[in-house]
Amino acid sequence: xxxxxxxxxxxxxxxxxxxxxxxxxxxxxDSALPAIAVIGDQSSGxxxxxxxxxxxxxxxxxxxxxxxDAISLATGEELQFGGRxxxxxxxxxxxxxxxxxxxxxxxxxxxxxxxxxNQYEQKYRGRELPGFINYKTFEGMVKEQIKQLEGPAVxxxxxxxxxxxxxxxxxxxxxxxxxxxxxRTAQMKIEAITKEKEAAAESMLRTxxxxxxxVYTQDSTYGKKLGKRKREEEQPAVSLSFxxxxxxxxxxxVPVAAxxxxxxxxxxxxxxxxxxxxxxxKHLKSYYQIAGQRLADQIPLVIRYHVMQESALQLHREMTxxxxxxxxxxxxxxxx
Numbered sequence: 001x002x003x004x005x006x007x008x009x010x011x012x013x014x015x016x017x018x019x020x021x022x023x024x025x026x027x028x029x030d031s032a033l034p035a036i037a038v039i040g041d042q043s044s045g046x047x048x049x050x051x052x053x054x055x056x057x058x059x060x061x062x063x064x065x066x067x068x069d070a071i072s073l074a075t076g077e078e079l080q081f082g083g084r085x086x087x088x089x090x091x092x093x094x095x096x097x098x099x100x101x102x103x104x105x106x107x108x109x110x111x112x113x114x115x116x117x118n119q120y121e122q123k124y125r126g127r128e129l130p131g132f133i134n135y136k137t138f139e140g141m142v143k144e145q146i147k148q149l150e151g152p153a154v155x156x157x158x159x160x161x162x163x164x165x166x167x168x169x170x171x172x173x174x175x176x177x178x179x180x181x182x183x184r185t186a187q188m189k190i191e192a193i194t195k196e197k198e199a200a201a202e203s204m205l206r207t208x209x210x211x212x213x214x215v216y217t218q219d220s221t222y223g224k225k226l227g228k229r230k231r232e233e234e235q236p237a238v239s240l241s242f243x244x245x246x247x248x249x250x251x252x253x254v255p256v257a258a259x260x261x262x263x264x265x266x267x268x269x270x271x272x273x274x275x276x277x278x279x280x281x282k283h284l285k286s287y288y289q290i291a292g293q294r295l296a297d298q299i300p301l302v303i304r305y306h307v308m309q310e311s312a313l314q315l316h317r318e319m320t321x322x323x324x325x326x327x328x329x330x331x332x333x334x335x336x
Contacts, residue, residue: 066175067316074312095300101152102292109145139215150209161198161307201306217290226286
């Protein structure tokens with residue numbers, strides 16, 4: 001038996017290896033090769049024998065394992081080949097940076113609308129009496145600010161697409177070592193698929209921003225956010241009043257007087273448009289915070305769905321749907 005194995009390894013195995021390389025060439029070039037006939041009854045084990053001789057099973061297994069690793073990469077699961085970085089640790093930073101963009105834009109928005117409030121009489125007020133605010137003005141200011149986030153969102157999409165593409169290309173290189181033709185095929189597919197999915201994601205992102213031009217949120221959501229903002233802004237006055245009560249010192253008349261002055265000032269301001277404009281400021285900040293949180297979640301979801309999940313699934317389908325079998329059927333024939 002040992003002698004037979006030795007003769008097989010020395011004389012037969014090199015021919016099989018050479019034929020296997022020719023088959024790989026056939027896969028890419030669709031060239032005809034001499035056929036090997038395996039004869040036997042149906043379900044007698046012809047296919048396993050042929051696969052063992054030809055190495056076809058190993059090739060298919062490697063391709064399937066590579067594409068399954070692409071799916072695992074997109075879902076954050078462990079890879080069969082291992083050694084790849086956790087892409088989610090990279091993307092988590094990217095999406096956190098996107099949230100920072102929204103928050104920074106909100107800070108600038110707050111500064112700008114505070115200036116706008118001071119210029120309201122000259123810039124926005126029409127025939128309405130003092131103290132009345134046009135809802136259309138509110139909508140216009142909100143829409144203008146949200147629209148400014150569309151460009152950064154598309155840039156974030158393109159940046160993440162490059163990261164995902166780079167990881168998939170490196171995965172192909174490490175998973176298909178020794179199969180340069182298949183690597184090139186995988187690279188071309190990765191380039192085409194990620195480009196296609198990026199375009200689909202961009203279309204969805206732009207649709208999202210078109211929808212954001214409809215100023216809407218649930219009444220309960222808006223009410224809670226607005227109420228919280230009002231409480232936060234009124235907190236200093238409440239704290240001062242509480243401190244005055246629990247710490248009755250001989251000097252208590254000072255904070256009480258200050259409280260009375262503040263109250264009197266508020267009463268005076270409420271009689272003019274300035275107080276109402278300050279109220280609008282709370283509404284603008286509250287709504288932007290709601291819309292900003294919506295975009296902070298929605299944009300990463302769109303990117304993850306199209307660029308990661310759909311790219312990996314399509315790559316798996318296309319690579320495993322490749323038909324080396326057509327070539328193999330010309331090279332190896334099953335006969336009953």
